[in-house]
Every structure is written in C-alpha cells, then in structure tokens.
Amino acid sequence: MPKQIDQQIVDDLVSQGIDFVTSVPCKQLAGVLEVIDQTTAIKHVPSNKEDEGMGLCAGAYLGGMRPAIIMQNTALGVVVNTLATLIQFYRMPLPMLISYRGEVGEKVACQVEMALHTKALLAQLHIPTYHFHRPEDVAELPGILAHTQMSKKPTAILTDASFWGAAQ
Amino acid sequence: MIRYDVLKTLLPVLDDSLVVCNIGSPSQELASLADRPGNFYMLGTMGLCSSIGLGLALAQSKPVLAIDGDGSVLTNMATLATIGNNPVGNFVLLIIDNGSYGSTGDQPTYASGKTSLAAVASACGCETVIECTAEETAKVVKDALASDAMTIIVSKCESGNVAVPVIETDPVVIAHRFMAEVAR
Numbered sequence: 001m002p003k004q005i006d007q008q009i010v011d012d013l014v015s016q017g018i019d020f021v022t023s024v025p026c027k028q029l030a031g032v033l034e035v036i037d038q039t040t041a042i043k044h045v046p047s048n049k050e051d052e053g054m055g056l057c058a059g060a061y062l063g064g065m066r067p068a069i070i071m072q073n074t075a076l077g078v079v080v081n082t083l084a085t086l087i088q089f090y091r092m093p094l095p096m097l098i099s100y101r102g103e104v105g106e107k108v109a110c111q112v113e114m115a116l117h118t119k120a121l122l123a124q125l126h127i128p129t130y131h132f133h134r135p136e137d138v139a140e141l142p143g144i145l146a147h148t149q150m151s152k153k154p155t156a157i158l159t160d161a162s163f164w165g166a167a168q
Numbered sequence: 169m170i171r172y173d174v175l176k177t178l179l180p181v182l183d184d185s186l187v188v189c190n191i192g193s194p195s196q197e198l199a200s201l202a203d204r205p206g207n208f209y210m211l212g213t214m215g216l217c218s219s220i221g222l223g224l225a226l227a228q229s230k231p232v233l234a235i236d237g238d239g240s241v242l243t244n245m246a247t248l249a250t251i252g253n254n255p256v257g258n259f260v261l262l263i264i265d266n267g268s269y270g271s272t273g274d275q276p277t278y279a280s281g282k283t284s285l286a287a288v289a290s291a292c293g294c295e296t297v298i299e300c301t302a303e304e305t306a307k308v309v310k311d312a313l314a315s316d317a318m319t320i321i322v323s324k325c326e327s328g329n330v331a332v333p334v335i336e337t338d339p340v341v342i343a344h345r346f347m348a349e350v351a352r
C-alpha cells in the first residue's frame with residue numbers, strides 16, 4: 001500500500017515533466033513504483049538491468065521525452081560505463097531515484113558493502129548527488145529535477161532507510 | 169556479403185527512418201557510406217543499441233531502425249525480453265549476425281555456435297521474427313519499416329569489416345542534430 005510520500009514523489013515527477021520511467025525494483029521503492037503504474041502521465045517500462053534501462057532512457061530522451069530511472073544503489077556497480085560513455089558523453093539529463101540500501105536501519109549486512117562505495121562512485125563520476133535522510137528532505141525534489149534538465153546531467157537522489165522509515 | 173555490403177543495400181530503403189547504429193565498425197561503416205542527421209551513432213556503451221532504439225520508438229511515432237549486431241545483443245540479451253513485452257509498431261530491430269565480434273578482431277560469438285538469436289527473440293515474446301540471408305535483408309527491412317508490426321530481423325552474413333575512419337563528430341553534435349531530425 002503506497003504511502004503519502006510515494007504519491008508526493010510521483011506528483012513531483014509529473015509536475016516536472018517526467019513522462020518516461022524505467023526501473024529495476026527495490027523493496028524501499030515498491031510504493032513509488034505502484035503509484036507510477038497508476039499514473040497515466042508516465043510511461044513505465046521496467047528493465048532487467050540498469051544499464052539496459054539507461055539505454056531505454058537515452059532513446060526516450062532522443063525521442064523528445066523526459067526520462068528518469070528508479071534503481072538501487074547496488075546497481076551503480078552495473079552502470080559506470082553507461083553513465084560515462086552514453087549519458088554523460090552525449091549530455092543527457094537523467095534523474096536517478098536511488099534506494100540507498102546499507103545505511104543505518106539496514107537488516108541485510110551485504111547491502112552495507114555497496115553503501116560504502118555509493119557516494120565515492122558518484123563523486124568519482126562527478127554526478128550531482130542529493131541525500132534524502134529525513135522526510136522533509138523530499139521538498140528538494142522539484143528543484144533537483146529542474147536542475148537535472150537545465151544542466152543536462154545525470155543526477156543521483158539517494159533515499160535511505162531513515163527517510164523511508166519516518167516518512168508518512 | 170559482409171556487414172558493409174548489407175549496410176550499402178539498406179541505404180535506398182531508409183527513407184526518413186530514424187536509425188540507431190551499433191558501436192564500432194557498424195557505425196563507422198554507416199557514417200562513411202551515407203552520413204545523415206537521422207543516424208544516431210553509438211560511440212561507446214557496448215550492447216545498448218536495441219535498448220536505445222526501443223526507447224526512441226516508444227517516445228515518438230517515426231519509424232525506427234536499430235542496426236545491432238550478434239555480439240552486442242548477446243551482451244544485453246535481456247533486451248529481447250523487454251522488447252517482446254513492450255511491442256511498438258514503429259520499431260524494427262535488425263541484428264546483423266556475422267557470428268563474430270567484428271570491431272575487436274572477428275573473434276567468434278556464440279551466435280556462430282549453438283545459439284540462435286531468432287529463437288531467443290521468439291522465446292522472449294517477440295511475435296514477428298524473421299531470419300534472412302544477407303542478400304534478402306534490404307527487402308525484409310523495407311517491408312518491416314512499412315508494416316505496423318514490430319519486427320526483429322536476424323540477417324545472416326559473413327564476418328569481416330571494411331577499413332573506414334573513426335567517427336570524429338562530437339557526441340553532443342550527433343545527439344543535437346538527431347533530436348532536430350526527430351522534431352522535424
């Protein structure tokens with residue numbers, strides 16, 4: 001059952017013109033995905049792996065749409081080459097709504113291993129990175145999405161367990 | 169016939185189709201044969217040609233031809249499941265299957281062994297899958313672009329490349345002129 005925060009995030013996506021979403025699911029993002037599937041203003045094409053998803057987003061962008069990708073931080077291990085040689089090389093805007101697994105509140109120890117590398121990888125790739133830790137941080141989302149289009153860059157929105165745990 | 173020969177036969181049937189072309193030799197050969205604003209050349213990112221093509225076809229209504237290769241599709245084989253489950257009538261995926269990794273020295277791919285990419289595409293839910301010879305390819309592509317059925321074409325050709333220059337056009341220029349062509 002989606003929460004109010006899930007609806008608010010999707011409303012922000014729509015209000016900022018995001019009309020194409022691809023995703024590889026994460027438990028923390030299940031509510032957002034459920035709302036997206038009920039939102040006719042967004043075309044949702046699930047992908048099998050995140051680099052494939054970024055290919056779909058690149059094509060949708062070339063075709064005149066405003067794509068976004070929804071993924072888990074572990075997938076940063078999959079998409080480094082795609083970010084560098086497709087999204088950044090051709091200067092495509094791409095907001096990445098990322099479930100930041102492995103932070104405080106995590107129950108699966110293995111998730112901590114990629115959490116350790118998440119911000120380092122994003123910094124190495126010079127990707128503007130925003131971290132939602134408290135529910136009120138979500139107020140930044142419309143501005144981040146507008147900034148992504150203006151700068152024509154991939155941007156990362158990390159959403160951790162504290163954010164999802166406290167959000168209504 | 170090698171890939172270059174197949175590409176040459178395609179030129180008269182492209183019309184105003186949008187073309188997404190695979191990284192390396194395929195894009196270089198196409199650019200040297202007939203550069204056009206409606207060509208999107210991949211300069212990096214092995215495997216994603218078919219994904220970019222599908223995203224493009226879903227986003228707008230002009231016919232889209234993704235010119236991919238056997239090695240590239242093997243790299244991103246799950247793309248066929250995404251394509252099969254999201255059919256869109258203006259999309260044609262042409263897999264030029266020369267049974268080798270052409271851009272890296274013609275090492276054999278598994279498509280030259282026991283693996284049939286046409287059978288994989290069918291098993292992934294793609295409803296119109298045509299395997300054809302190199303010689304038949306242009307006619308099959310022409311008909312597929314004109315039809316309302318999403319079509320996957322596996323063109324069986326010989327391994328080999330033609331020595332052509334690398335693409336020096338800036339990626340931002342490639343994307344910019346391509347998007348202008350989409351909007352035209």
Ligand SMILES: [Mg+2]
Nearest residue numbers: 237238239268
């Ligand atoms: Mg090949």
